[in-house]
Amino acid sequence: MGDRLNGGTRLTDQKKTRVVVDIYGQQYSIVGTESSSHIRLVASIVDDKMREISAKNPTLDTSKLAVLTAVNIVHEYIKLKDEYERLLRKMNKEKDDDSDD
Amino acid sequence: MGDRLNGGTRLTDQKKTRVVVDIYGQQYSIVGTESSSHIRLVASIVDDKMREISAKNPTLDTSKLAVLTAVNIVHEYIKLKDEYERLLRKMNKEKDDDSDD
Numbered sequence: 001m002g003d004r005l006n007g008g009t010r011l012t013d014q015k016k017t018r019v020v021v022d023i024y025g026q027q028y029s030i031v032g033t034e035s036s037s038h039i040r041l042v043a044s045i046v047d048d049k050m051r052e053i054s055a056k057n058p059t060l061d062t063s064k065l066a067v068l069t070a071v072n073i074v075h076e077y078i079k080l081k082d083e084y085e086r087l088l089r090k091m092n093k094e095k096d097d098d099s100d101d
Numbered sequence: 102m103g104d105r106l107n108g109g110t111r112l113t114d115q116k117k118t119r120v121v122v123d124i125y126g127q128q129y130s131i132v133g134t135e136s137s138s139h140i141r142l143v144a145s146i147v148d149d150k151m152r153e154i155s156a157k158n159p160t161l162d163t164s165k166l167a168v169l170t171a172v173n174i175v176h177e178y179i180k181l182k183d184e185y186e187r188l189l190r191k192m193n194k195e196k197d198d199d200s201d202d
Contacts, residue, residue, distance in 0.1 A: 023168055030172065042179065046171045066167030067124055070147045071131065073174045078143065080178065084185045091192050098199075 019043075024050045024062065049073065120144075125151045125163065150174065 014033040021028050021043035030039050049069045054060065060068070115134040122129050122144035131140050150170045155161065161169070 023172070026165070026168070028165070028168065028172070032176075034176075038176075038179070042172055042175045045175045045179075046168065049171070049175075050168075061164075063162075063164040063167055064127070064129070066164055066171055067127070067129065067147065067151075070150070070167055070171040070174055071124070071129070071143055073171055073178060074143045074146045074150075075133075075135075075139075077174060077178045077181065078139070078146075080181055080185060084181060084188070087185070087188055087192065091188065091195075094192075094195075 023047045024054075024065075026062075046073075124148045125155075125166075127163075147174075 016031055016033055017036050017039060018029060018031045019036045019039040021030055021040060023043050023046050028043070030043065032039055046069065049072060050065055053068055053072065054065055057065070057068075117132055117134060118137050118140060119130060119132045120137045120140040122131055122141060124144050124147050129144070131144065133140055147170065150173060151166055154169055154173065155166055158166070158169075
């Protein structure tokens with residue numbers, strides 16, 4: 001997924017979708033190979049998260065707010081990745097245990 | 102994880118860590134219950150991602166750049182979540198198949 005500046009160049013043969021979304025009162029033209037509903041979902045999650053952080057910290061400017069939103073999302077991503085890897089190890093361990101029978 | 106404005110209020114009894122990090126040339130005081138190394142890792146991922154997107158789109162201002170960074174990270178998060186849920190279903194299916202034997 002890229003922003004509007006990537007829209008003019010077709011890097012692959014995959015069909016690209018261009019969707020204009022509103023995030024925190026600003027319009028963004030998002031280009032990606034995903035469906036428009038996926039792009040809208042992603043934008044609405046970012047918008048919600050920015051409003052949630054802004055409500056707790058009303059003095060933050062948009063730029064800092066967006067950076068702290070990104071920080072929060074990366075934090076959630078790493079937690080999920082750890083959980084994913086834990087599940088993968090558990091699954092592989094169960095397979096090993098089964099093959100030992 | 103919150104920003105510095107959450108630092109003054111202790112909402113839980115969990116020990117809080119406060120770390121000053123540099124993201125895209127701006128300092129942020131991040132407060133969280135995680136280790137300082139985790140907070141630094143999160144900040145460095147956001148910084149890297151912002152620089153990567155900025156390199157592709159040199160005309161973007163910091164605010165839009167940060168929003169598009171958040172958009173990219175949410176997109177990665179949803180992909181990982183789908184993959185995690187796929188793995189979970191696979192694991193549960195294998196358990197069901199085993200119990201059918």
